[in-house]
Amino acid sequence: MVNRRHFLKVTGLTTLAIPFTGIEDLASSGVSMIPDPADPFTALAPVRWAAGELEAALTAKGMTVRKFQRLGDAPAGDTCIVYGGMQTGMAAALLRKAVAGPDGSPHKAAAGPAHLRIPQAPESLALFSLQSEGQTILLACGHDTRGLVYALLELADRVRQGSELVGSLTRSLPMVEQPANEIRSLTRLFVSEVEDKPWFNDRAMWPAYLTMLATQRFNRFNLALGIGYDFINHVTDGYFLFAYPFLLSVPGYAVRVPQLPEAERDHNLQQLQYIGKQTVARGLQFQLGIWMHGYEWIDSPNPNYTIEGLTKENHGVYCRDAIRLLLQSCPEISGITFRVHGESGVQEGSYAFWATVFEGVKTCGRTVGIDIHAKGTDEALIKVATDTGLPITLSPKYWAEHMGMPYMQTDIRELEKVHDTGRKASGLMNLSDGARSFMRYGYGDLLKKDRPYKVIYRIWPGTQRLLLWGDPVTMAAHARNFNFCGCSGVELMEPLSFKGRRGSGLAGDRCGYADASLRTKWDWEKYLYTLRVFGRLSYDPEAAPDSWRRYLVKEFGAAAADPAEQALANATRILPIVLTVHAASAGNNNYWPEIYSNQAIVPQTGMVNREYGDTPTPKLFGYVSPLDPQLFLNSHDFAVEWSRSEHSGKYTPVEAAQWLEEYAAAALRYLSEMETAVKHKDQPAYRRLAIDVSIQAGLGRFYAAKFRSGALYAIFEQNGDRIALEEALVNYRTARVFWKELADKAGVYRSDLTFGETPWLRGHWSDRLAAIDEDIDHMARKIEEDALPAAMKSILQRPVRATIPCHHKPPGSFVAGQTVPLALGLESMPSSVRLYYRHVNQAEHYQMMEMQLPSAASGAGLFQATIPETYTGTPYALQYYFEIRQEHGVALLYPGFNAALTNQPYFVIRQGTGQ
Numbered sequence: 001m002v003n004r005r006h007f008l009k010v011t012g013l014t015t016l017a018i019p020f021t022g023i024e025d026l027a028s029s030g031v032s033m034i035p036d037p038a039d040p041f042t043a044l045a046p047v048r049w050a051a052g053e054l055e056a057a058l059t060a061k062g063m064t065v066r067k068f069q070r071l072g073d074a075p076a077g078d079t080c081i082v083y084g085g086m087q088t089g090m091a092a093a094l095l096r097k098a099v100a101g102p103d104g105s106p107h108k109a110a111a112g113p114a115h116l117r118i119p120q121a122p123e124s125l126a127l128f129s130l131q132s133e134g135q136t137i138l139l140a141c142g143h144d145t146r147g148l149v150y151a152l153l154e155l156a157d158r159v160r161q162g163s164e165l166v167g168s169l170t171r172s173l174p175m176v177e178q179p180a181n182e183i184r185s186l187t188r189l190f191v192s193e194v195e196d197k198p199w200f201n202d203r204a205m206w207p208a209y210l211t212m213l214a215t216q217r218f219n220r221f222n223l224a225l226g227i228g229y230d231f232i233n234h235v236t237d238g239y240f241l242f243a244y245p246f247l248l249s250v251p252g253y254a255v256r257v258p259q260l261p262e263a264e265r266d267h268n269l270q271q272l273q274y275i276g277k278q279t280v281a282r283g284l285q286f287q288l289g290i291w292m293h294g295y296e297w298i299d300s301p302n303p304n305y306t307i308e309g310l311t312k313e314n315h316g317v318y319c320r321d322a323i324r325l326l327l328q329s330c331p332e333i334s335g336i337t338f339r340v341h342g343e344s345g346v347q348e349g350s351y352a353f354w355a356t357v358f359e360g361v362k363t364c365g366r367t368v369g370i371d372i373h374a375k376g377t378d379e380a381l382i383k384v385a386t387d388t389g390l391p392i393t394l395s396p397k398y399w400a401e402h403m404g405m406p407y408m409q410t411d412i413r414e415l416e417k418v419h420d421t422g423r424k425a426s427g428l429m430n431l432s433d434g435a436r437s438f439m440r441y442g443y444g445d446l447l448k449k450d451r452p453y454k455v456i457y458r459i460w461p462g463t464q465r466l467l468l469w470g471d472p473v474t475m476a477a478h479a480r481n482f483n484f485c486g487c488s489g490v491e492l493m494e495p496l497s498f499k500g501r502r503g504s505g506l507a508g509d510r511c512g513y514a515d516a517s518l519r520t521k522w523d524w525e526k527y528l529y530t531l532r533v534f535g536r537l538s539y540d541p542e543a544a545p546d547s548w549r550r551y552l553v554k555e556f557g558a559a560a561a562d563p564a565e566q567a568l569a570n571a572t573r574i575l576p577i578v579l580t581v582h583a584a585s586a587g588n589n590n591y592w593p594e595i596y597s598n599q600a601i602v603p604q605t606g607m608v609n610r611e612y613g614d615t616p617t618p619k620l621f622g623y624v625s626p627l628d629p630q631l632f633l634n635s636h637d638f639a640v641e642w643s644r645s646e647h648s649g650k651y652t653p654v655e656a657a658q659w660l661e662e663y664a665a666a667a668l669r670y671l672s673e674m675e676t677a678v679k680h681k682d683q684p685a686y687r688r689l690a691i692d693v694s695i696q697a698g699l700g701r702f703y704a705a706k707f708r709s710g711a712l713y714a715i716f717e718q719n720g721d722r723i724a725l726e727e728a729l730v731n732y733r734t735a736r737v738f739w740k741e742l743a744d745k746a747g748v749y750r751s752d753l754t755f756g757e758t759p760w761l762r763g764h765w766s767d768r769l770a771a772i773d774e775d776i777d778h779m780a781r782k783i784e785e786d787a788l789p790a791a792m793k794s795i796l797q798r799p800v801r802a803t804i805p806c807h808h809k810p811p812g813s814f815v816a817g818q819t820v821p822l823a824l825g826l827e828s829m830p831s832s833v834r835l836y837y838r839h840v841n842q843a844e845h846y847q848m849m850e851m852q853l854p855s856a857a858s859g860a861g862l863f864q865a866t867i868p869e870t871y872t873g874t875p876y877a878l879q880y881y882f883e884i885r886q887e888h889g890v891a892l893l894y895p896g897f898n899a900a901l902t903n904q905p906y907f908v909i910r911q912g913t914g915q
Contacts, residue, residue: 030064032074034082039089041148046283050152051083053211057159076135079169083140083152086118086126091141119143123219123539124178125151129170138169143178146219149283150177150539153215161550172544181482183393183456183489184538185220185287186213186531191228192500193239193304194507201271205522206278212528213284216535220285222337222491223275226292228501230343230589231428235297236503236757238305242295242345244322245307247272248329253318255309269329276332287371288330289337293319293357294345316353320360327364335369336361337395341376342428348376349430355384362388371395373458375440376432382453392453395491398481400441400586402462402579402593404627406477407904408484410881411630412442412842413583415614438843441586445841447485448875449911454488457481461497462588463579464572466512466595466753468526468692469495470533471569472548474576476541477902485840485877485910490538495527498588504754504762515748518684518691526688529555529568555685560677567670568689570663571696573901577663578703581656582634583627584612589756594699597760598771599624601706601713601732602778611760621706622714630836630846631893631905632656635707639714641889642795649883649891653711655799657704659901664700667693691748695765698742705735711795713779722783727796729779736772743769804828804884806894810907816874820867820909824851824894830884833863837871837880840908847871851882874911881906 033051035042042048055065066078071090074080084091118126125147128139140155142148155169162168190196199205213221225243229235240246245257247269257265272288279286295307295315310318327333338357342348361368370385374396385392399409416438425433438444446455482490499510509516510523520526529551536547552561578593585591590611597611601621609619616623622635633641633650641647671693678686712728715721743765754762807825814820824833833851838844851863867878882894897905 029077029079030066030075031058032066032068032078032080034068034071034074034080034090036082036084036089036091037069039084039091041085041142041145042083042089044145045281046145046149047083047152049281050149050156050214050283054081054152054156054159057156058165061159061165063165071137074135079136079138079166081138081140081155083148084142085148086120086124086141086143091139118176119178121178122182123147123150125154125176127151127154127173127175129173136166146283149214150217157215158550161554163554168550171550172546175544177540177543179217179219179539180479180541181489181538183220183454183491184218184535185222185285185456185489185491186218186535187222187224187289187458187491187493187497189224189227189493189497190240191237191498192503192505193237194505195500195510196505197239199522201267202522203271203274206275209522209524210278210282210284212524212531213535214282216532217539218284218531218535220287220335220491221279222287222289223272224289224291224337224493226290227339229292231298232292232294232296232345233298233300234502234757235300235303237505238297238303241292241305242307243290243292244319244326245309246305248322248325250318250322250325252321253309253314255307255318255322257305258308259305273330273332276330280332285334286332287335287337288326288333289339290323291337291339291373292345293353296345316356319353320356322360323357324360324364327361327366327368331366333368335371335391335393337371337373339373339375340381341373341432342430345428347428347430348432348436349378349380351380351384354381355387358385358388358390362390367391369393371456374444374446374455376429376436377439378431378436386452393456393488394446394453395456395458396439396443396446397441398457398459398490399576399579400462400583400627401460401588402583402586402591402627403459403464403576404580405576406474406481406902408481409442409628409842410879410906411628411838411846412438413586413625413627413629415616415625416440416442416586416842417845418843442842443487445843445876447487447840447877449877450875456487456489456491459490459492460588461493461495462591463575463593465495465497465499465588465592465755467696468530468568468689469572469575469696470530470548471572472533472537472545472565473569473900474573474902475533475537476543479538479541481904482538485908492534494524495530496523498755500754501761502757504757506750506752506754512750512753513748514750518688518748520684556674556678556683560674560679560686563670563673563677564689567667567674567693570667570670571693571700573663574660574667574696574700574703577656577659577901578699580628581626581632581651581653581707582624582703584624585614586627587614589758589761590614592755592760593703595753595763595765596699596702596768598768598775600771600775600778601710601728602775602782604775604778611758622710622717635710635714636717638711639718642711642715643718645889647889647891649885649893651893651897652799653707654795655801657707658799660700660704660707664697664704667697667700671697687748691745694745695742698738698745701738702735702742705731705738708795709735709779715795716782725779725782729776729783732776732779736769736776739765739772740769801896802886802890802892804830804886804892806882806884808882808894808907811909813912814872814878814909816872816911817869818872819869820872820878822851822865822867822880824863824882824884826861826863826884829861830886832885834883834885835865835867835880836883837867837878839871839874839876840879841876872911877908877910879906879908 058065068074123146124143126141130137140151142151158168225240245255276286295310297303369391371393374394423434509519511526513519533548536543552564556564575593599621626632633652635653638652709728709731712724716725746765751764805827835849836846838846849865851865853861885891
């Protein structure tokens with residue numbers, strides 16, 4: 001334990017008391033940077049690079065920077081930055097003095113900011129501010145190379161973002177952080193020759209981009225090739241689709257891209273090597289994604305690039321030799337991501353093919369990890385991978401191909417469940433469309449105890465792909481999910497992923513602005529705050545707010561920073577709720593909640609809904625499954641419960657509508673405060689944020705009104721209630737008003753925002769009005785003269801969820817093959833209590849058990865149930881929650897969601913330790 005006061009006492013230093021008020025006062029002296037030459041980390045290239053970044057930041061602020069090897073050599077009056085590892089050397093000695101008490105034992109400090117623990121964990125860092133005899137000292141330490149890089153980049157970021165030096169450097173110190181997630185990766189996709197070749201070849205962009213990633217605590221960068229198409233049908237843009245011959249000429253094979261000049265092929269490899277060197281120089285892992293192994297384009301009369309020289313006979317061995325040569329040619333690559341399911345162009349179950357390809361990785365001359373995209377995997381393929389002896393990671397999707405609310409799904413949709421374990425499908429997807437369908441959009445059955453592979457979650461760009469987003473509160477909750485049941489972290493497909501996909505690319509601004517004044521130099525610069533919040537909170541969900549607020553202060557001024565943070569945070573919470581409650585499609589190629597293609601509430605003759613093919617029949621708004629159907633009701637099921645006055649306790653579309661309305665109102669309220677406080681309203685960064693917050697708030701209002709309309713129309717379908725139909729129409733017309741308003745605000749964007757070739761993946765918000773109007777017209781025609789009585793107030797007003805005091809202590813763990821007794825204490829007597837439980841295995845359904853009250857009680861009771869030993873003999877953790885039914889059909893769930901909607905709404909108990 002580190003007590004700051006004791007630390008200063010034993011080192012002979014005094015509390016920081018710097019008389020300077022700003023950079024101008026310090027400019028007369030300077031900064032001395034003091035690495036210990038004996039420290040094993042300070043001479044390493046990434047640390048020297050990070051120290052250079054700090055020096056450059058200080059110099060840009062007008063500081064004189066000097067370098068010394070000993071603290072005593074620094075001129076009096078200089079601010080001394082001492083940096084090194086936590087284990088040996090000068091910096092470590094200072095830390096050891098801090099840790100040891102007067103008697104040599106760990107010192108117990110009082111609670112408060114000085115009550116810190118120096119972590120013994122990879123990538124951890126520590127920063128302290130000290131002063132001795134008038135000499136200011138900043139101590140920057142890292143547990144390892146990357147931890148020290150993070151410490152130095154933290155100081156550099158404070159200098160760059162701060163308006164004055166001393167306050168910027170010393171704010172929120174002492175600071176000790178360690179990573180909550182082992183892997184924090186960002187993927188950049190090459191999917192369009194038109195839109196992506198410019199940034200791929202931009203040697204000015206890569207240093208800035210990769211520096212940003214390292215500064216925001218990402219530790220892995222993944223460059224993904226060959227993900228431009230799912231399957232290889234109707235190919236028009238084949239650049240990098242089958243990637244190897246775009247990079248290499250493999251000896252012994254006449255495989256080539258006839259339309260690609262050899263000089264360009266060679267340049268591509270040189271550029272990949274450059275990107276790898278730049279990545280590793282910053283202490284990042286360099287991951288390469290190879291998503292396509294098919295090589296024959298199907299039904300593609302006019303592709304711009306094709307592949308020659310491959311046959312079924314040489315396909316596998318060519319890929320083996322190509323991946324080996326590629327890894328040997330680019331030694332900075334430390335991991336390869338493979339798409340192994342049928343969309344790779346290789347039939348699922350082709351174990352011999354993948355064994356051959358993996359052999360190329362194994363024999364490249366060094367250890368390279370294999371990351372397998374989890375869809376389409378089974379035990380046989382996992383064994384093929386683990387038999388290589390290489391580090392194996394499986395990367396399932398987090399919330400399908402979207403971003404849901406900040407908890408791990410309680411369960412997956414019924415559409416992905418397997419009811420016949422012997423079910424087989426034909427074609428490339430014989431597993432994903434068959435007995436392994438539950439692996440399509442989640443972690444499936446991967447979370448076994450003592451598994452021989454790591455698991456990380458991949459976040460696909462479905463829900464939020466264009467508009468600016470960033471919420472520290474929900475991001476911290478997401479970050480805690482990424483190590484759910486022993487998982488190892490996360491990989492985010494960055495904003496604008498899939499822009500220009502499947503031949504839809506357009507030259508020009510990738511952010512899609514028609515208003516040129518809003519454009520950034522590089523597309524990712526629009527999302528600097530998004531990536532800052534995501535990276536830093538994935539590293540440490542408990543990070544100090546200054547780590548993201550300093551950016552807002554610099555961009556918008558101190559008075560506008562807090563309302564800016566709150567406006568964007570509230571706006572960010574809207575679309576994940578929509579996705580969780582209403583999953584019109586689990587695929588990002590079909591469902592784009594940001595620019596929603598309207599799904600009809602009212603049945604229409606000849607209706608196709610091609611974009612929502614994986615929605616239950618009838619493919620209408622009210623029948624869409626929630627993405628977590630275990631906790632949420634759709635409009636149809638809500639109407640059934642409402643009509644019967646029997647409620648399951650699940651969250652309803654009406655409750656979701658209320659959440660959306662409140663977040664939208666809060667976003668607009670804070671945006672108004674920001675507008676008042678910001679000094680330069682013509683500033684592009686402010687305008688970009690204000691426009692995107694306004695659009696998302698409009699989306700929240702639109703979906704809230706449509707959810708209410710859908711619920712009312714579903715009641716009309718149940719009861720023929722004319723009042724319900726009339727109110728449904730009123731709410732739908734209100735939704736239409738909100739959509740028109742947000743479409744007008746979105747006029748700064750191009751009229752065609754291209755993320756694919758289909759109408760629902762391109763266009764503009766204004767394009768969607770016609771379908772909304774058509775559905776409203778059909779609903780209006782439904783109104784008839786005969787009226788039936790109804791009580792609609794509960795749907796039109798703010799819903800109030802029942803509460804009841806509950807007491808439950810989850811077991812710390814369980815033993816396989818032994819019973820798990822559970823008890824729920826209630827202060828008032830319900831009608832009944834049910835226990836819902838399941839293995840943490842998305843292939844399975846929940847079990848339900850009525851809980852019993854052992855002895856008669858009046859007004860209170862301790863309900864009990866026991867998960868049987870026949871169920872606990874499993875390699876999986878257990879998850880469970882309670883449904884409490886009261887009189888008059890009222891029900892609630894426990895633990896349910898907290899007020900901020902940021903918790904796991906169920907309990908998880910793991911088997912012993914080590915899972």
